[in-house]
Amino acid sequence: MQPNKETVLEVSELTKKVDRMILVDHLNFSLEKGDICGFLGENGAGKTTTLRMMTHLIFPxxxxxxxxGHSIRTDTRAALSQVGSIIENPTFYLSMTALQNLRLSARLSDQHVPESRMMEVLQMVNLENAKNQKVKTFSLGMKQRLGFANALLCNPSLIILDEPTNxxxxxxxxxxxxxxxxxxxQGITFLISSHMLREIQDICNRVEIIHKGQQIESGYVTDLLNQYKVSNMEDVYFACMGRRLA
Incomplete structure (x- = not known):
């Protein structure tokens, strides 16, 4: 943790069990203001389960x-008021336009979102020219970008993205x-899950790596590359897995 930086997200002993199966096992990490953290692991590692707990879609x-500083368990509304997220695939009303979908999201939120903000986020994701286009005509990439616009809608300080490169x-x-x-x-903090290690390395300044629900490595990208004496996060990941399985 760097000095004089605000802690935005703190995950403490986070665990999810279903019957006798442990999906997430005592996970611990924190993010500071402006961090872009890659949350990395193979499919089935527990990434989406963790993000669903963070956004109160399932209970830990x-x-x-x-x-x-607000607990997702005991102060849920305050905790989520500054969070924007895309968990799994973004879903929209396909017969509505991009702008109509954002208007609906704005009405369902607890915050006042002016039309100008909707236009601003559409411009940020290069969809301003498709604002009146029905979502059923969108490509997968356009739907991903609209999901990102939706996550930005209420000016969050923390954005959680699940496999946004898909x-x-x-x-x-x-x-x-x-x-x-x-x-x-601008001070917004990101937690981005992915199994695409090379793409994430180009975006993130730090990573959390999990395997079978357990944290196996954590740190800033430059520090980990130096520590493992490699040039990319893919090699860091496989080095961690080799150490884990040895």
């Missing part, structure tokens, strides 16, 4: 998540990187 068996072509990946890093420079 034990442990807690604090967002700006469906994005190289141009879309570059746009995502530029958007995330630009917002990070």
């Amino acid at each position: 068996t034990s442990g807690d998540v604090l967002i700006h 469906g994005l072509d190289p141009i879309g990946l570059t746009e995502l990187k530029d958007m995330v890093q630009g917002l990070s420079a």
Whole structure:
């Protein structure tokens, strides 16, 4: 943790069990203001389960998540008031336009969202020219970008994205990187889950790596590359897995 930086997210002993199966096992980490953290692991590692607990879509068996000091268990409304998220695939009303979907999301939120903000986020994700286009005509990448616009709608300080690189072509990946890093420079914190290690390395400044629900590595990207004497996060991941299985 760097000095004089605000802690935005704190995950403490977070655990999820279903019957005798442990999906997430005593997870601990924290993020500071402006961090872009890659939450990495293979499919089935427990990433989406963790993010669903963080956003109160499912309840943890034990442990807690604090967002700006507010507990997701006991002060849920305050904790979630500063969070924008896309968990799994973004879902929209396909017969409605992009702008109509954002208007609906705004009405369902606890905050007043002016029309100008809706136009602003559409512009940020390069969908302003598709604002009156029905979502059923959107490509997968366009739906991903609309989901990102929806996550930005209420000016969150923490944005949680689950596999946002799915469906994005190289141009879309570059746009995502530029958007995330630009917002990070403004103080917004990101937690981004992915199994695409090389793409995430280009976006994030730090990572949390999990395997079978357990944390196996944590730190800033530059520190980990130096520690493992490698040039990319893919090699860090496989080094961690090799150490784990040895």
